Amino acid sequence: MASNNIRAARTVRRALPLVSGVSLISLLAALPASAQQAATQPAPAAAYETGEYIELDPITVVATRTEQSWIDTLAGVSVVRPEQLEQMMPVRTEDLFRGMPGVTAIQNGNTSQTSINIRGLQDFGRVAVIIDGARQNFTQLGHANAAGSFFVEPGLIADVDVVRGPVSNIYGSGAIGGVVTMRTKDADDIIARGQTWGVETDGEFGSNGPMGYGSVLGAAQIGENVDLFGGGTFRKQDEYKDGNGDTVNNTGYETWTGIAKATFRPADFHEIKLTGLNYESQYTTSNEDSATTTQYNTDVANRTVTASWNYSNPDDNLFDFRSTVYWNQVEQNQVKVAGSNNAITGNIGDPRTFTIDTVGFDAYNTSRFEWGAVQNAVTYGGDYFHDDVDNVDNYGFGDGYNPSGERGVGGAFVQWSAKYANWLELITALRYDTYSLDGDGVSADGDHLSPKITLGITPWSWLTVYGTYAEGYRAPAVTETLVAGDHPAFFPGGAPPFEFVPNPNLKPEIGENKELGVNIKYDGLFTAGDKLRVKANIYQNDVEDYIELVTYGPPRCIVPNPSPVGPPCFAYNDYSLAQYQNVEEARLRGFEFEGTYDARKWFFSLAGQITEGEVTAGPDEGQPLSTIPPDQLTATLGARFLDEKLTVAVRWTAVAAKTAADLPDDSVYEPTDSFNLVSIYAGYQPSPNTLWRLSVENLLDEQYTQYQNFLPSAGLTVKGGLTIRFGGGQVASAATPALITK
Template sequence: MSRLLLSGVAASALLLAGGTGARAQSAAPAAAAAGPDDISLDTITVAATLTEERAIDTLAAVSVVRADDLQQLSPDRVQDVFFGMPGTTVIQNGNSPQASINIRGLQDFGRVAVFVDGARQNFTQLGHGSGAGSFFLEPGLLSDVDVVRGPVSNIYGSGAIGGVVAFRTKDAADIIKPGQAWGVEGTGEFGSNGPMGYGSLFGAARVGQNVDLFFGGTYRAQADYDDGNGDLVPGSGYDTWTGIAKATFRPADFHEVKITGINYNADYTTYNAALVNGEVPASSTQYGSTVLNQTVTASYNYSNPDDMWFDWRSSVYWNRVKQDQVKVAGTPSSITGSIGDPRTFTIDTVGFDANNTSRFLLGSVKNAVTIGGDYFHDTVDNIDQYGFGEGYNPNGERGVGGAFVQWKANYSTWLEAIGAVRYDTYNLEGDGVSTDGQRFSPKITLGVTPWQWVTVYGTYAEGYRAPAITETLVSGAHPPNIPLVFCPDGSYGVFCFVPNPNLRPEVGKNAEVGVNLRFDDILVKGDKFRAKANLYQNNVDDFIELVGYNMTMYGTYADYQYQNIAKARLEGFEFESNYDAGAWFAGFNATVSNGEDVDNGEPLANVMPNTVAATLGVRTLENKLTLSVRWQWVAAKTLEDLPSDSPYGATPSFNLVNAYLGYQPSENVLASLSIENLLNEQYTQYQQFLPSAGITVKGGLKIRFGADVIAAATPAPIFK
């Protein structure tokens, strides 16, 4: 840790001396910013504590992505949304829209809790070292994203020992301007590499003062792209369709009911093998895949600024992910079946969460007490009658829930304290196995603001993750029907998966220190500089990994089982900053991280490479024209950085440069041009086996229009 501390302090000093930083987060849109007075870097978030506060003021590692960030990022895939974000990586292979999020070296099986409009995403389709916790989402539906790194976010629910990612999709307020009765927004985009095309159409209507309606959909088509060497990457094409509808009702002042429905459909061909001479090996299995992701949520919120005792938020949700696959190529085998054989992976998740915040003064101390609870239930129903897909992904049910209380106190303007405790419980059943567990997890944070421009904070927080169905129940011979070893269930194969009903939950124990910096009027009147830096160490007790044991005479393991290793230690340094002067903006981010198995000293396979990212942009022509350039350097992942049994290979370092040009002649029209991988870098991201796309040029046009509300004292007569 001492080496990491020294490198972190040195990096922090260097960055602060430079004075500018990376993601121009929440910088004002091109046409909206009339000048420095309109700059808005201080976006509001509830991600860290479930109470509203500026992101820069949160005593936690919080990053936000807002609508104007999304516009400049021009995301085609979920991983594009997180370009340059410290401590956060999305694993998304080129031949699948399936995405998994890694935060601070933790991923899979719910270690990072992912929510879409409050609905938890728990899909798992495990193969050879991949798919152990993923989701499907169209970035064209997004309005904003909040990310909290570390188990400080345990108020969001069980499992989030790595962090929380909360996606919010578009709503009526994103389409209808104040004073309008209805609005329509359409977007068209075309890209060179593939090629690719995207279109969306959203509409919203305000019925009276108390009802908002929103609906729309997207279509995206991507043909196989070329990598940086100009070679076609087979299977990298896909088609996605989405539909979304929302209805918001305000039955009384300060009360709001919202009902949301989202339908996502994707078609693609996927495989799990590296290319050989630019081709998929003939023996490799390829699956024609269709994914249907359906989400329904209903929420009720009450928030009255004059009511100090009740500030209520609640929601219920249902999410189903169904992936239908048919083998379309590859050698027949007992693992994957024959060409034409189908298999299906389905998970249904139902859940709820509710919390209330009460505020009161106690002497000169402002207090906010939040009490809440949440629960979700997973039902896994997988079918593979011809291969081992159901063996990798056993059927079962799991219920996970908990309750928490959080106290947040502010004394004057210089001292803030947060204390919380969460109770978690779970039960898991399947294949004759039943297991359960429970635990209390504490959190304490103290922040000091000696001057208005700086806040220093320290946090200790614990998180609790219940074992997943796959980790507990996976069983059977693999590959089956090859008589090398015999398994407890009577099957035989090269080795055996052995279930583990005694698997203990993981417990993350995170210590973190951080600093928040705020400076105004530095170079010109109205400019703003914001920065967040932190050092963390997360000790995960009973860390769960797949372990081989019982060596055979052939020098291979006879059995594989998910087991608890004594302790995993993850530590790192993160820096995120942005500067905005209206006419120009800049940013700088950095991530330094490592992790090890404390028992044997070997590195952990899921720790991502170190990164540095920067942004530089200008606004001109009365802020109608915005030009920005984003750069990200990703360090190499060498064999020394990997455990001896790592399922992933080493990867070299690479640089990515993306450019964006947006012209907004009026508030209702935006023309954009973006260039991704400007240097045409040939690279393969860590934990992925396909090279990423080479240089890609995209052009887009967004048009919005609507009708103003016509106010009248009395209705006009129909007939005169």
């Protein structure tokens, strides 16, 4: 009986907003019997209209590390849950973030690595990406690589949570742009309630390539206090065609994953989870869509091991403890297979390797108490990670762009959240960060205190207005600090055009974010059972000591004259030195909006952003930032039929042009045209264990290239999928059934 209560409490704590001083098991038991029964079986459409079914908003901890409803969070937070993932039918990691305001996933067609841009900030950890509690810190800098990327199979993802801006400074150093957390599937996602084991099989096929995907995931409950989960996936994509019908070179890839988890509950309200994840991908990458450009056969492996210990007793207000230790390794092996022989990329057949090992931990606790009419939650903890970068290129300049070295980053924080009479909420936090960095005889270190204060007012139950000031702190990366040496000559016989100079005196970046937002939550607006949810905000993030690669020094001869007759040099480079420096201050401003209206029979959502950014101090003052994404708007309209067994939806995304006037003079990115994408989706679920899916992406066969990508995206693509779940066994009925959220 105790284990059933533990399982119910764990599910309810994910499902309900923060309640101070109240047993959640008791709270659930107090619900009407009809509401309890609704949690154990699918609800017919009529149940929403009569109020017999309670559907809760998605719960997130990404902004404050305490459970809150997504719509109640006083920050720019977006979440993706299984229902949305089923509609997306994500093939590439970038698909997980489509239509998310203020967030751009950058993924060229010839690679499986992805970089995240939030509000115009990206690269070198400005956006913290965390998968199953483990930070993803891989960087491979080059002429066509973003300086910070990660690898994950979208078919394994169960939840995605994103907070925009440095408002979540309790997550550690670096997140001056925001935080992205992803959770992979687990036993709770596979085993149906009341059963002891389950299997999920998934198959997909796409026309443009073609492409295919398959997965088998299984889970079992051993006794009452042990859950086991494991499985694997395989995905294959052949070269796709763009909107003009032309085949885009080197856009094929293969990806395999294996995952295993074990969950133990050794005592009441204690949970230990062990996770192992292995990701492997093979593809051919190049700097442009040309058969003659430099190309590499790439094999990448992303390996993650995590161990977590959590304690959560709804009746214990003093301790609500979470902890994780992890190891993540990304190893990318490349062999040059095409292109001219030169000192920058080496000769055909030459190998190179980029490896990073990250070990770290994260631990925090929340204590709750009441002080008169004020409900309080104090969260405090610390975290640390250590990066060991080992890059080897004995034939080219790959390890020149990406020097080896070590970096340790850690900190501690305390956060106080106070709520008064359901209309006033105050959140204050203070974080201390420190870091040290070593490599090639160069070392650096630093520390900083980052404050945060948020005030939210709810004048009516359906409306909350909030304001925030928060700072974020980003320690310089190994590459920025240690990059050194002569850049190889551009052609045989030439001289090095310039020299990279290390900079141990780099100051960390500090983001100072001011934000005003509004949350709207209204049920029964037009009909019984309908739901309106709106989040909108405006912000200004001033980044001090912005780090940028600077070129300077006298011109350097790159084509010397070997003859004593004539000029000593036939060609010069404009500069002789390059170094990462704190030369600029940047200001980023914008507006973000996302809203949904769901009347069960039909639903509508609208999301978009306007973003601008410029240099406000330094030699490039007044220049726009090259990393600002184009403005965009996404609208989705859908309907449910056959007692909600059939769902159909159409999505329209409009993306503005990025003109030359929007880019700085020395931008490495090309302007892009505006484009419109139309996609349709249909999902039929004849039973709780079977789901048929069909989608048509880029229905109008639009020819387009996303900003910061150099390859055109795929044209018209038809995808179909089938998911089948089955299971068995029977457990003793829980004393209190758990609510289920979407």
